[in-house]
Amino acid sequence: MNDFTLISATLPNGSVANIVVSNGFIAHIGAEVRGEQIDAQGLVALPGFVDLHTHLREPGFEQSETILTGTRAAALGGYTAVHAMANTHPVADTAGVVEQVKTLGDEAGYVQVQPIGAVTVGLEGKQLAELGAMAQSKAQVRVFSDDGKCVSDPVLMRRALAYVKSFGGVIAQHAQEPRLTENSQMHEGAVSSELGLAGWPAVAEESIIARDVLLAEAVGSRIHICHLSTAGSVEIVRWAKQRGINVTAEVTPHHLLLTDELARGYDPVFKVNPPLRTAADVMALREALVDGTIDIVATDHAPHPTESKDCEWAAAAFGMLGLETAASIAQDVLIESGASNWQRFADVMSTVPASISGIEGQGQPLEVGSAANIALIDPSAKRTIQDGGASKSDNQPYRGMTLPGAVIHTIFRGVFTVRDSKLSR
Amino acid sequence: MKNLLSASELSRDDIVRILDTANEMSGVNDREIKKLPTLRGKTVVNLFFEDSTRTRISFEVAAKRLSADVINFAAKGSSVSKGESLKDTAQTLEAMGADAVVIRHYASGAAHTLAHSGWINGAIVNAGDGTHEHPTQALLDAYTLRESVHGHAALGKGLDGLRVAIVGDIAHSRVARSNLTMLQALGAEVHLIAPATLLPGALASRASSFSYSLDESIACHHFDAIMMLRVQSERMSASFFPSEREYSKIWGLNAERLSRLGENTRVMHPGPMNRGLEIDATSADSKNSLVLRQVANGVSVRMAVLYELMAGGAQ
Amino acid sequence: MSSRTVLSASDIDRAVTRIAHEILESNHGVANLVILGIPTRGTFLAKRIVDVIARTEDIDPAEVLGQLDITMYRDDLSNNPTRAVGQTNIPSGGLDSKVVVLVDDVLFSGRTIRAALDALNDYGRPSAVRLAVLIDRGHRELPIRADFVGKNLPTSSVERIRVHLAESDEQNQVVIEG
Numbered sequence: 056m057n058d059f060t061l062i063s064a065t066l067p068n069g070s071v072a073n074i075v076v077s078n079g080f081i082a083h084i085g086a087e088v089r090g091e092q093i094d095a096q097g098l099v100a101l102p103g104f105v106d107l108h109t110h111l112r113e114p115g116f117e118q119s120e121t122i123l124t125g126t127r128a129a130a131l132g133g134y135t136a137v138h139a140m141a142n143t144h145p146v147a148d149t150a151g152v153v154e155q156v157k158t159l160g161d162e163a164g165y166v167q168v169q170p171i172g173a174v175t176v177g178l179e180g181k182q183l184a185e186l187g188a189m190a191q192s193k194a195q196v197r198v199f200s201d202d203g204k205c206v207s208d209p210v211l212m213r214r215a216l217a218y219v220k221s222f223g224g225v226i227a228q229h230a231q232e233p234r235l236t237e238n239s240q241m242h243e244g245a246v247s248s249e250l251g252l253a254g255w256p257a258v259a260e261e262s263i264i265a266r267d268v269l270l271a272e273a274v275g276s277r278i279h280i281c282h283l284s285t286a287g288s289v290e291i292v293r294w295a296k297q298r299g300i301n302v303t304a305e306v307t308p309h310h311l312l313l314t315d316e317l318a319r320g321y322d323p324v325f326k327v328n329p330p331l332r333t334a335a336d337v338m339a340l341r342e343a344l345v346d347g348t349i350d351i352v353a354t355d356h357a358p359h360p361t362e363s364k365d366c367e368w369a370a371a372a373f374g375m376l377g378l379e380t381a382a383s384i385a386q387d388v389l390i391e392s393g394a395s396n397w398q399r400f401a402d403v404m405s406t407v408p409a410s411i412s413g414i415e416g417q418g419q420p421l422e423v424g425s426a427a428n429i430a431l432i433d434p435s436a437k438r439t440i441q442d443g444g445a446s447k448s449d450n451q452p453y454r455g456m457t458l459p460g461a462v463i464h465t466i467f468r469g470v471f472t473v474r475d476s477k478l479s480r
Numbered sequence: 481m482k483n484l485l486s487a488s489e490l491s492r493d494d495i496v497r498i499l500d501t502a503n504e505m506s507g508v509n510d511r512e513i514k515k516l517p518t519l520r521g522k523t524v525v526n527l528f529f530e531d532s533t534r535t536r537i538s539f540e541v542a543a544k545r546l547s548a549d550v551i552n553f554a555a556k557g558s559s560v561s562k563g564e565s566l567k568d569t570a571q572t573l574e575a576m577g578a579d580a581v582v583i584r585h586y587a588s589g590a591a592h593t594l595a596h597s598g599w600i601n602g603a604i605v606n607a608g609d610g611t612h613e614h615p616t617q618a619l620l621d622a623y624t625l626r627e628s629v630h631g632h633a634a635l636g637k638g639l640d641g642l643r644v645a646i647v648g649d650i651a652h653s654r655v656a657r658s659n660l661t662m663l664q665a666l667g668a669e670v671h672l673i674a675p676a677t678l679l680p681g682a683l684a685s686r687a688s689s690f691s692y693s694l695d696e697s698i699a700c701h702h703f704d705a706i707m708m709l710r711v712q713s714e715r716m717s718a719s720f721f722p723s724e725r726e727y728s729k730i731w732g733l734n735a736e737r738l739s740r741l742g743e744n745t746r747v748m749h750p751g752p753m754n755r756g757l758e759i760d761a762t763s764a765d766s767k768n769s770l771v772l773r774q775v776a777n778g779v780s781v782r783m784a785v786l787y788e789l790m791a792g793g794a795q
Numbered sequence: 796m797s798s799r800t801v802l803s804a805s806d807i808d809r810a811v812t813r814i815a816h817e818i819l820e821s822n823h824g825v826a827n828l829v830i831l832g833i834p835t836r837g838t839f840l841a842k843r844i845v846d847v848i849a850r851t852e853d854i855d856p857a858e859v860l861g862q863l864d865i866t867m868y869r870d871d872l873s874n875n876p877t878r879a880v881g882q883t884n885i886p887s888g889g890l891d892s893k894v895v896v897l898v899d900d901v902l903f904s905g906r907t908i909r910a911a912l913d914a915l916n917d918y919g920r921p922s923a924v925r926l927a928v929l930i931d932r933g934h935r936e937l938p939i940r941a942d943f944v945g946k947n948l949p950t951s952s953v954e955r956i957r958v959h960l961a962e963s964d965e966q967n968q969v970v971i972e973g
Contacts, residue, residue: 245681247682249683251654251657253611320596321588362565365597367566367585368588369610497879504883511918513917516868517913518868784880792872792876793872793874
């Protein structure tokens with residue numbers, strides 16, 4: 056492996072230094088230069104991003120995305136690790152499936168693909184999946200989620216929370232009370248009333264989060280809340296954290312930027328679960344990401360083929376792309392707003408998601424001895440989003456929008472996966 | 481005007497013009513030869529994904545009286561029920577040369593999607609989309625009310641100062657949504673009355689008043705018209721209210737409540753009526769009832785809409 | 796653009812009076828007579844003609860005078876943005892076996908009258924249909940001619956005839972522009 060040096064990169068703490076990469080690790084940070092020189096002046100060097108919530112769709116839905124296309128999109132977005140959600144076909148509820156996903160990720164080689172295991176067999180919410188077997192498999196699964204569906208049965212949730220303590224696992228809950236959201240199409244509020252689309256009330260999310268933080272406290276377990284989307288959810292998580300409950304929470308880029316007003320044109324590209332909420336919710340989520348109530352940004356990258364979105368709203372699938380735009384939106388919330396700094400950016404995009412998952416070699420601070428997983432971004436760039444990028448799908452909600460910042464290089468285990476904003480192979 | 485998708489797209493002037501045209505069309509419906517050559521050579525497709533014989537026939541008669549060719553395309557038993565998408569159906573109709581598509585669909589926004597997808601070039605008329613809008617019903621309700629209030633002097637007029645109550649399942653009613661917007665655009669006051677489970681706050685806040693009690697509303701306001709909405713029994717199974725008996729007792733229009741309404745309070749219903757549930761026979765058949773006028777005016781109003789959308793050429 | 800007045804207010808009055816008398820003469824009185832104006836200015840002229848007739852004949856204007864909107868019978872609808880529809884009023888006696896006199900302001904291509912004849916067809920079966928116009932400017936595109944003409948006015952097809960009537964235009968005159 057060739058040594059190289061990133062010349063004059065800006066570190067998250069604001070200092071400027073050369074970063075020497077050797078044999079897949081950071082060998083030196085300072086003035087030294089070794090091997091090929093890469094000009095990184097004006098670029099911010101950050102630990103490679105870690106997505107805790109990615110739908111790679113393989114196996115089963117390869118018309119939407121494959122592990123190869125999804126991880127290429129991830130690399131372009133500055134990611135060096137993604138967590139592949141379990142709602143594939145077959146569902147990732149056995150050691151066999153999670154090992155297959157991990158193997159395909161390794162073969163693709165763009166990022167580290169860490170499978171997430173299903174909590175219940177077939178995501179059906181009836182019977183625990185073999186969580187221990189998945190934990191002990193080669194895939195070393197630590198995060199379990201029925202994402203797409205909520206573990207709504209309180210007994211099952213309680214058992215799952217307790218059981219994963221045996222091997223240091225965590226349940227990532229998709230908080231959606233199913234009876235309150237039957238046939239729901241969009242956020243329940245003024246816009247849904249006007250459009251006549253069945254509402255997805257905030258309370259359907261908040262009631263599950265409230266229940267589950269209390270369950271986690273009772274069981275003495277930790278819990279992770281997927282894609283928090285309402286101001287009320289922020290309040291509950293804030294309360295739980297003050298109380299000392301071991302809860303972490305994620306927010307998606309789209310919930311930090313987009314609102315339910317976008318549904319007015321009935322364009323299903325804006326149909327997502329949980330739904331786009333109100334401007335007041337967006338403000339609360341942005342503040343919570345800044346103040347630490349929300350721990351991380353996770354994309355919920357959810358590719359869908361054209362035929363699932365080129366139809367009437369009710370017939371369309373839920374979900375939108377996110378891997379290649381997440382860093383820009385995090386920059387908008389934390390940096391462009393003046394509310395926070397690059398250190399916090401590194402935390403929410405890399406360090407904290409890696410620590411929630413326990414994934415090895417990821418989210419390490421840029422220090423000598425850390426694995427060389429690095430994203431370099433040009434914060435002064437402006438990008439107008441044109442299409443779905445490297446994803447196999449085209450459900451791009453930001454089309455036509457101009458977003459701040461651009462990922463210039465992504466280095467995964469000491470190798471450029473993205474160089475000058477282009478995939479290196 | 482290219483399409484008719486929702487009441488909110490229409491200005492007061494647009495509405496009054498369409499109602500005035502409908503008035504002329506009603507003259508045609510009264511004469512011996514009930515036909516105009518206006519849309520000769522044009523094709524109207526009735527694309528119905530949801531059963532509604534009344535609305536479909538009303539549009540069919542309207543189109544035929546304007547000499548258009550009419551193709552009825554019911555989703556049931558067609559390729560649509562075999563998984564053909566709205567897009568494929570639309571493109572098929574486009575290939576057949578549809579100048580206008582009248583669409584009734586169970587999904588809110590389906591007419592909007594059809595009009596803005598680029599799948600089809602013809603005019604799109606929303607004949608009811610899910611729980612969103614039913615603009616031609618609101619037009620015929622406005623027409624019927626205007627005719628009843630102003631008689632022969634109706635031309636050019638709105639519904640200024642009239643007080644209209646809409647009672648029932650506001651939450652799931654496309655008729656209520658379209659009427660709220662259109663009646664207000666014509667200068668009427670709209671009051672919404674429903675059980676709290678069926679009255680979304682966002683709609684209530686747009687009304688002149690809202691109430692959970694029909695009796696209180698009747699006591700507080702003199703209504704020029706009271707519009708009863710159809711209640712579907714599936715709402716009961718979803719616990720929006722406990723029983724038909726209780727609904728009818730608290731929110732139904734009956735002879736006793738009718739007697740407490742003003743002597744000239746008009747009774748309206750978009751049909752089909754559940755007699756004995758939201759409205760009893762005495763009210764439905766009383767001299768105050770405009771229900772039959774609503775049905776009769778449907779054709780004239782839809783002729784006016786088809787004329788408005790189809791008669792002219794490129795702007 | 797040049798413009799010149801070809802009929803003054805008094806010219807128009809005389810023409811209307813003459814047409815009214817010609818109608819009575821050819822019809823041998825008011826029996827079975829129905830006079831239908833074609834909106835907009837034909838309606839005003841028809842009203843004036845009936846007013847003249849009422850000075851000498853014992854008639855109920857409501858049974859003689861009506862108007863016939865031809866918008867929905869036009870052959871050029873799809874060449875223009877949607878036109879507003881005008882009103883049609885047929886006298887209560889209907890048109891069957893009546894002598895119908897159509898009244899319009901200017902006779903030009905003849906297409907308006909063609910549309911009016913189609914419309915009449917749908918309202919009944921008159922025993923005869925006559926045509927009265929204030930101005931006949933030529934350039935016919937159809938085999939149609941007027942029975943009663945206020946003034947024949949040979950024009951070039953690029954010229955425009957403007958009929959102003961007090962009912963809608965504040966003054967009475969006919970102007971050629973072009």
